[in-house]
Amino acid sequence: xxxxxxxxxxxxxxMAALLGRTNVGKSTLxxxxxxxxxxxxxxxxxxxxxxxxxxxxxxxxxxxxxxxxGFFKTHASxxxxxxxxxxxxxxxxxxxxxxxxxxxxxxxxxxxxxxxxVQAVPxxxxxxxxxxxxxxxxxxxxxxxxxxxxxxxxxxxxHHRLNLPALVEAVFRFLPEGPPLYPVGGDATMxxxxxxxxxxxxxxxLLTEEEVPYRTxxxxxxxxxxxxxxxxxxxxxxxxILAAAERYKRMLIGTGARKIKEIGMAARRELxxxxxxxVFLDIDVVVDTTLPV
Numbered sequence: 642x643x644x645x646x647x648x649x650x651x652x653x654x655x656m657a658a659l660l661g662r663t664n665v666g667k668s669t670l671x672x673x674x675x676x677x678x679x680x681x682x683x684x685x686x687x688x689x690x691x692x693x694x695x696x697x698x699x700x701x702x703x704x705x706x707x708x709x710x711g712f713f714k715t716h717a718s719x720x721x722x723x724x725x726x727x728x729x730x731x732x733x734x735x736x737x738x739x740x741x742x743x744x745x746x747x748x749x750x751x752x753x754x755x756x757x758x759v760q761a762v763p764x765x766x767x768x769x770x771x772x773x774x775x776x777x778x779x780x781x782x783x784x785x786x787x788x789x790x791x792x793x794x795x796x797x798x799x800h801h802r803l804n805l806p807a808l809v810e811a812v813f814r815f816l817p818e819g820p821p822l823y824p825v826g827g828d829a830t831m832x833x834x835x836x837x838x839x840x841x842x843x844x845x846x847l848l849t850e851e852e853v854p855y856r857t858x859x860x861x862x863x864x865x866x867x868x869x870x871x872x873x874x875x876x877x878x879x880x881x882i883l884a885a886a887e888r889y890k891r892m893l894i895g896t897g898a899r900k901i902k903e904i905g906m907a908a909r910r911e912l913x914x915x916x917x918x919x920v921f922l923d924i925d926v927v928v929d930t931t932l933p934v
Contacts, residue, residue, distance in 0.1 A: 648820045653702035655736030655816035656694075659769075660709050660759055662751035665743045666771045670799035671695045671708040674809065678915065679831070680708050681843035685854060688846055694830040696823055702813055703821040705830070707735065732762050737815045739808070740791070741769045744781040756787075765792040765815040769808060774798040834861040837878055837912060841924065844907040845882060845893070848900070853892050856885040858932060867921075875919045878912070882924060885932035893926045901926060 648654075659667040663686040672678050675695035681688060693708040709732075732738060740759045742752065759766055768791040770784055788794040793811045797804045823830060838859040846854040863879040882904075884890040894901045901924070909922045 649701065651701060651818060652820070653813060653816040654704075654819050654821050656705045656707055656734070656822070657737040657739055657812045658692075658707045658709055658732050658735045659739050659741055660732065661741035661755050662743075662749075663710075665741050666799045667708050667741050668693075670741060670769075670771065670797070671706055673799045673802045674706055674805055679836070681839050681846075683843060683846040685846050685851070688843070696827055696830065697809060698821075698825050698827075699809070699813075702816060703823070703825060704809065704812055704816065705822055706739075732758065732764075735762070735764055736817060737812050738762050738764055738766045739769050739812065740766060741771055742784055743772055744770050744778040744784050745772055745775050747780060748783060760790070767791060767808070767811055768794045770794070770796040771799055773803055774801045834864050837861050837864060838880060840911055840915075841880060841882070841904070841908045841922075844904045844911075848904050848907065849892065853889055856889045856932060857893065858883045858929070869919055873919065875921055876912075876916060877921050877923070879923045882926045883929040883932060884926055885929065887928055890926050890928050 659671060661667055664684070668680040668682045668689055671680055671693065672682070672695075674697055679695045680693040689708055689710045691710075695706045695708070697704040697706065738759050740755065768784065768788050770778075770781060772778065773796045785794065792815065795804065795808045795811050797808055799805075838861040841861075842854075842857075842859045845857055845859070859880060859882055861878060861880040863877070865877050867875045867877045869875040882893055882901075884893055892900070893904070895903075905922050905924055908924075909920050912920045912922070
């Protein structure tokens with residue numbers, strides 16, 4: 642009986658965590674690396690709440706990037722502490738850490754929090770200067786001076802997908818040889834229901850006031866294929882937006898239910914475009930007192 646490995650000699654596979662302060666572009670970078678939208682993106686801080694994985698397959702290797710919640714310096718709260726803990730947990734056991742920074746903004750307390758977390762990891766570290774497309778990056782040299790503390794330094798533009806192959810190549814140099822972590826050919830590890838819930842949550846962030854998104858969560862209860870009246874496939878989605886208190890529920894529903902309709906329509910449009918099928922989105926708003934207020 643053959644004991645040959647199910648992967649070619651020299652095949653590399655491993656995980657690389659994307660880490661940095663909030664709104665530095667980690668989620669945009671993950672989506673660009675994978676080639677499609679896996680993780681949601683909004684201008685509001687701490688949009689990412691979970692460690693989202695995206696898989697990059699190439700000849701001779703498989704790389705799993707992990708998008709982590711950003712470090713955010715603000716008043717102490719249960720949500721912020723939980724997100725920071727999740728970011729640090731995502732670093733455990735990774736093969737490479739990619740520290741994503743924004744050289745167009747002054748280095749602040751949030752950057753230092755992220756840098757401390759990066760340096761605490763024994764794995765090889767890559768300093769990734771994002772937003773290479775911008776003319777003005779006044780803090781680029783300041784970051785480059787810190788490059789001596791990293792295994793490599795790469796400049797990219799996540800938004801314009803510039804120099805991403807160089808980043809992938811740099812990460813691959815530090816990966817161990819071994820079998821693929823996931824079936825070759827796929828680019829995501831999350832379940833479809835979770836991804837749909839994230840799309841709905843993104844619209845809550847984009848379409849509600851500053852305070853509301855941080856007091857809400859989304860649960861998807863059912864996703865199943867049905868037929869519409871014409872006998873064509875229709876994806877039925879039943880979900881709930883959870884609000885921490887009654888007043889947040891009222892804000893999410895809005896006068897005459899206009900806000901929840903707006904959120905639902907925006908989510909449905911994106912889901913139909915991404916999934917290339919008709920979607921019936923059935924969502925309600927319920928109070929969950931276990932959420933942080």
